[in-house]
Amino acid sequence: MNEPIIEAVGLQKRFGDIVAVQNVDLSIYPGEIVGFLGPNGAGKTTTIKMLIGLLRPSAGVARIGGFDLQKAPLRAKALLGYVPDQPFLPEKLTAREYIQFMGGLYRLEPKIARERGEDLLRLFGLTDRGDELLGGYSHGMRQKAALTGALLHQPRAFFLDEPTVGLDPRSARLIKDLLRDVAAQGTAVFMSTHILEIAERMCDRVFIINKGAIIASGTLDQLRAGGDASLEDIFLSLTGDPDEVALLDD
Numbered sequence: 001m002n003e004p005i006i007e008a009v010g011l012q013k014r015f016g017d018i019v020a021v022q023n024v025d026l027s028i029y030p031g032e033i034v035g036f037l038g039p040n041g042a043g044k045t046t047t048i049k050m051l052i053g054l055l056r057p058s059a060g061v062a063r064i065g066g067f068d069l070q071k072a073p074l075r076a077k078a079l080l081g082y083v084p085d086q087p088f089l090p091e092k093l094t095a096r097e098y099i100q101f102m103g104g105l106y107r108l109e110p111k112i113a114r115e116r117g118e119d120l121l122r123l124f125g126l127t128d129r130g131d132e133l134l135g136g137y138s139h140g141m142r143q144k145a146a147l148t149g150a151l152l153h154q155p156r157a158f159f160l161d162e163p164t165v166g167l168d169p170r171s172a173r174l175i176k177d178l179l180r181d182v183a184a185q186g187t188a189v190f191m192s193t194h195i196l197e198i199a200e201r202m203c204d205r206v207f208i209i210n211k212g213a214i215i216a217s218g219t220l221d222q223l224r225a226g227g228d229a230s231l232e233d234i235f236l237s238l239t240g241d242p243d244e245v246a247l248l249d250d
């Protein structure tokens with residue numbers, strides 16, 4: 001039986017009187033690319049932060065590879081990778097130094113970290129820029145460096161917050177293809193977006209969150225076939241940016 005790699009059961013987060021996330025159940029399996037879709041302030045980042053162990057849930061359980069993030073945080077975190085929408089990178093390191101640093105955090109052999117890092121730099125067209133300081137990198141280059149660092153240990157659960165925002169068309173396409181390769185190796189990919197069409201073009205399945213609660217899930221075809229008018233309303237309320245969608249065109 002196929003076990004989920006990413007799992008949330010009754011996940012909830014309160015900030016004072018605000019219920020940011022309520023009763024979220026998710027199961028995400030090896031090899032899937034799953035989109036987490038919802039308007040601004042819906043609770044996407046808060047949910048992801050609980051799933052990666054950056055925020056403690058007010059109630060419920062988050063597990064990675066069967067390990068509870070509260071009870072076995074090190075074992076759970078060893079299995080996951082995360083790229084935030086604005087990645088924090090050490091400005092004073094070069095990309096190659098950053099790769100060694102991240103490899104050290106994940107206790108990879110330096111040779112393995114170097115080889116995997118060089119493969120990713122090559123894929124991203126950064127081989128010739130790998131000795132430059134990250135502080136001088138453009139937004140897109142920073143995204144690629146963050147992806148490189150987060151993929152070095154070959155995570156089984158890979159989380160991305162708005163991965164295509166601010167990227168040029170070629171880079172957005174590259175990331176789409178990369179995520180497909182990562183998933184093909186059995187990793188579960190979970191990415192947030194507030195744009196329906198980005199999810200449609202990149203994801204096998206989506207969860208839609210609104211006001212902290214999951215209101216629909218399935219493939220987009222399944223969701224549409226439901227003919228649920230309220231779902232259509234929610235889609236309309238998700239502010240799609242046509243320029244960004246165009247990034248993923250062939």
Ligand SMILES: Nc1ncnc2c1ncn2[C@@H]1O[C@H](COP(=O)(O)OP(=O)(O)OP(=O)(O)O)[C@@H](O)[C@H]1O
Pocket residue numbers: 015018019020038039040041042043044045046047194
């Ligand atoms: N540290 C915090 N303290 C208080 N309220 C918070 C905190 N973090 C998030 N919230 C609130 O929780 C709700 C969900 O926020 P969250 O950042 O998870 O939404 P999001 O779906 O990721 O939005 P966006 O697409 O704008 O990034 C919002 O109402 C937000 O104001």
